[in-house]
Amino acid sequence: MAWVSLFVAGLFEMFGVVMINKLHRDKNxxxxxxxxxxxGGSFLFLALAMKTLPMGTAYAIWTGIGASGGAILGMLLYGEPKDWKRLAFIxxxxGSVIGLKLIS
Structure with a gap:
């Protein structure tokens, strides 16, 4: 259940990042x-996951999902560059997030 909570926390993090961009555009x-x-949802689900998972692992995976997901959503929704170097690092x-899950 902790891994599901962590994944949901990452999804909320991605949503929050997209909303920052929306706020800059709409200001409403x-x-x-x-x-x-x-x-708020991101921190709530991260806290739930950290009841079971080690802090370092949970935080690394949470930031990885948020960072990579935010970059991908920026490409899909806002026309940010999609060059091969960005895609390679994403x-x-x-891959690092998956690796941490596999060894934890």
Whole structure:
């Protein structure tokens, strides 16, 4: 269950990052509320996961999901560059997250 909570925390983190970009573009109260809900959900599920998982592992995986997911969503939703170097390093981050899961 801790791994599911950690994955959900990463998804909320990705959502929060997208909402930061939305807030910069729209500057309305809905974007602010969604941003707070995204990061609030992220911290809540991270805290649940850390009841079982070691802090270092949980934090590394959480940031990896958030960072790589945020970069991918930026490419898909906001036209950020999709060059092979960015994709290669995102793949390394995702591979590292999978590796930490496999050895934990």
């Amino acid at each position: 109260w809905q974007a602010k509320v969604l941003l707070l809900l995204g990061f 793949t390394i981050i995702i």
